[in-house]
Amino acid sequence: MPVSAPDAVAAVRATGEGKAARRPLPRLLVLALATLVVALAALALGRYVVPPNEMLRLLAGQVLPVQQTWTPTEETVVLDVRLPRVLLSLLVGGALALGGAALQGVFRNPLVSPDVIGVASGASFGGVLALLLGLGSFFVVGGAFGFGLLALAIVMTIGRLGGGNPILMIILGGTVTGAFFTALVSFGKYVADPESELPSIVFWLLGSLATATYAKVVTAALPVLLGAAVVLALRWRLNVLSLGDDDAVALGVPPRLTRGLPLCAVALMTAGAVAVAGLVGWVGLVVPHLARLWTGSDHRVQLPAAFLIGGAYLTVIDTLSRTVTAAEMPLGILTAVIGAPFFVVLLAKSRNRMWSP
Template sequence: MAPPTTTSSRREEAVATPARVGGPLAVVAAAVALVVTIVVAISLGRYTVPVSHVVQILASVLLPDGGVGETERTVVELIRLPRVLLAVLVGGGLAIAGAALQATFRNPLVSPDIIGVSAGASLGGSLALLLGLGTIFLVGGAFVFGLVAIGLLFALTLGRSSSMLMVVLGGVVLGSFFAALVGLVQYFADPYSSLPAIVFWLLGSLATATWAKVGVAAVPILLGTAVMLLLRWRINVLSLGDDEASSLGLRPGRMRWTILLSCALIVAGAVAVSGVVGWVGLVIPHLARMWVGPDHRILLPVSFLVGATYLIVIDTIARTLTAGEVPLGVLTALVGAPVFFLLLRRNRDRIWDHA
């Protein structure tokens, strides 16, 4: 019979134990899969571009032009490449934010959607669209209200009586509250101008991707991601609890707020350019954890790469499945909701035991 896990052994596991065998190779494999997915996704669509031509166009910055037609070059450089890069930023950012939040709350069911951050950010963006403000205000509003949402959850659930169940329930309540406010914004919106823009934006889509939007999303998402990656060892320690983190010389409160601010920054950037794309931050960290284990030194970069690959695949399906375009948020929910249900069934006993 295996000896029980002690606090000391858990501390050693988080701090000293290396990543699961093949962890660094998993990062390389995920990166290669992402590059292949990018090339294939760019080639697919109503106007098919051969993969070899896609490679030539992407490599034309360094290599001589291989005689690719101008139409193909326009489709790749101005239409599909910005959209694919936007999917990389949004999918990867939401996935790494979800992985970090699950460690911060020590709750495997936490994600930017479940804890209400996406709903708060969508309220800020909806207000900006209602008032006819520009992209800067759209990103700023999404960030501020995303930060308000995560701050409220932090204040409500991280007290002395906090539990995994309270985190999930608190996030559901906050998400419902902000969703009601979004509905109120839609009620007051002009049905001929701002209302269609708000509804289309909230459904989630990358159809309006441009190089300008890639730049808008890249700044907050890459900044938040960089902070996560720099703190990945400390996230291992924080996942053990405040007492253990303090004994190892960390300041849990400051550390937690740094992570939460980074998550709010990522979600704000993602929501501002793509609308609400749900479930990515819940599903992908679990898939990555099943592959490489719980060590966040490997889990966080793998989550980003897998999340980026996943959203590229979903977006490619969204724009090629029918003659129209299926909203991106609808497809991610169709995949994520059943997975979340299975996770609830798998973890229900442990959740209620700690409630």
């Protein structure tokens, strides 16, 4: 039966309940400001502390005629070392968090993360293969990106097999594909030289932004921003999709296409993130729940909030990784050590508010 326009609007609004859904702009502005503050703090903090006032003058001096009061060392630390690293952490964290939030909406499951579609495992194998062959960082990034897209193609092909539930087939395909590429990664570590190749492979797989450069920022920005644009453009349709396939069809939203486009976009973002940072877990699982607590379940607000929170979250983690110990700690360790207990606390305190079926 056709659905009238008022009923359609009411149905979509029903997916984003509470005051948070009615006041989206102020909350997003608060998140944007908080993310900016975190990024500026990360530029100043580290084992070599740059005074905040000098850091701000240095940044302003790049576009304004500001008298130079900072030292050449401070300029090198901020512009050449920390700025590309902070930009990369914002992109990678935002991509993983946005991907997790989109997938949780597509599958209507709060335990889904970008790892479920197998792209991260495929990208990991691409990077490991390049390291095994002794290729440069350009090929590591390119291999990770290429095999991430190959994993997506395999998952989508499996998803079209048979006539069963497409969501279930995609999840099963992602599980199988992820297991296959994980086995190849394990084989790569097994045959790697334990003195020259294995340490670099293990460190890359644990996730790190230690080798951040402006070239890597550009490499990550292209797939991340393209994928984010697609996901954010479909955020209203994800609200409709959460009502169920029958209601989505009645409202003029094709379920299969609406699921397929975000999946491709998330795979693109995940491949770009893994290519430049390695495997960074838990961001795509924990951050969407934080965004949901802050904004409600309306994807029109939740998705951009997840991108902002994810970028700020990974920037904080990366700042800790390079300051808490003399030797830099891989990101994957810190995100798991901090994310796992934090997620348990979220489940215990807010299990009734984090997810509304």
